[in-house]
Amino acid sequence: MAAFEAAVSAGFGIELDVHLSADDRLVVMHDEDLRRTTGHPGRVGELESALVRGIALLGTDGTVPLLDDVLGAVAGRVPLLVEVKTGDAPPSRVGRAVARTLAGYRGPHAVQSFDPRLLIWLRRNVPELLRGQIAEAFRRGPLPLGRRLALRAMVLNGRARPHFIAYDVDAVPSLAVSVWRRLLRVPLLVWTVQTAAQLERARKVRANVIFEDIDPGRPGR
Template sequence: MLSGRLDRWLSPAPRGDRVGWIFQHDFAHRGLHSGTVPENSMAAFAAAMAGGHGIELDVQRSSDGQSVVFHDAALERLTGAHGAVNRRSAAQLAELRLMGTDEAIPTLRQVLAQVAGRVPILIEIKSRREGQVSGRCLAVRRVLEGYTGPHAVMSFDPRVARWFHRHSPHTVRGLVMSEDGNRTLAARAKRRLAMWSARPDFLACDVRDLPSRFVAAQRARGVPVASWTVRSADEAARVARYADAPIFEVGAAQD
């Protein structure tokens, strides 16, 4: 098919030795968090490592240009403070506490020092489509310099993977995707255009999309597919059959 030939030309599959570690792990979504252990916290990452799991985490950019590990653009849900993450410095963010615990908002540098290559890390870079991504990407690349443990960056925004393809080609990069129930011809074309633009080494798809003809086609040509967010045994079984690596929350870890 023409689409398959275009996939191979515009978004070539990666070398197996570059991405093989993705097939060998499951990944704790925002760390191994619970009602008493906040997501994206040092405690959640320590728990994931203790269980032998890889880590998926989220990165925002602080007002002073540092990469901080936090999912939301706003502070309210997780800290009770008000305002945007990018309006405060990394030091100011570190003074806040997550979900009323003693856990603070860590920087990506702190997390990498904690993990120290013991388990693989998937770093999701958050972006706003109306904004630039270069500053966020550059902040992450600076922290990753010299880090030798298995790691990858990924984003819903294809500009992020494209930036790393151009400016940090040794960094494994992924494109996060969701069909969101839309499998029209226009939606399928949009997803392929995003992939061709991003040139990712792997995909991270919504578990609710599985099984997917698009995902199957990419796996068949050697592109690894992680799947998020796995929360049940049924979803874990679907990922085992139709994808390569689960990104899971507590209770759905793979044996």
């Protein structure tokens, strides 16, 4: 939460990741497994949100927040971009939690996900919620080659109709990105910009940036 307050103070929008807890609450955590950032064993999806919320984050005085906590703290002061990680949960179950949590939030916000099935569900059930398709080159990984190629090409964009595309900065320019930007007439975000060279690459493809450890207005810092 301290990092989110620092972002608000600097006037930066916030990008964060969420996973679904066992009781269908959205937990703000990058990893599904808690051990790396908390030292606590277990997976978010196997635990009740009240338990997760009380777990301390390593090296800080803070604990793991819920998305509800972040919404209340930010209160519309800067834009929020929520990356939704579906994991093993059915996209419809995750989608209902997303819709319920963000219903009535007045500040500028959008969601994004690697899972096109979630975006399809959101398009059908919460069409007014801004949604983005995340993708990358998927050159390696545990997924079968055919699925990796399909995700790289974002073949379900015609059904999901994302309002924006978020692509790995090190994988642009990309033919798939160029084609979908023209077909859907949507903006591009790139992630995660950490160096001045990556920032320059983002500018060359006319993309907004998801960044860390760099000030995009002052890339030497």
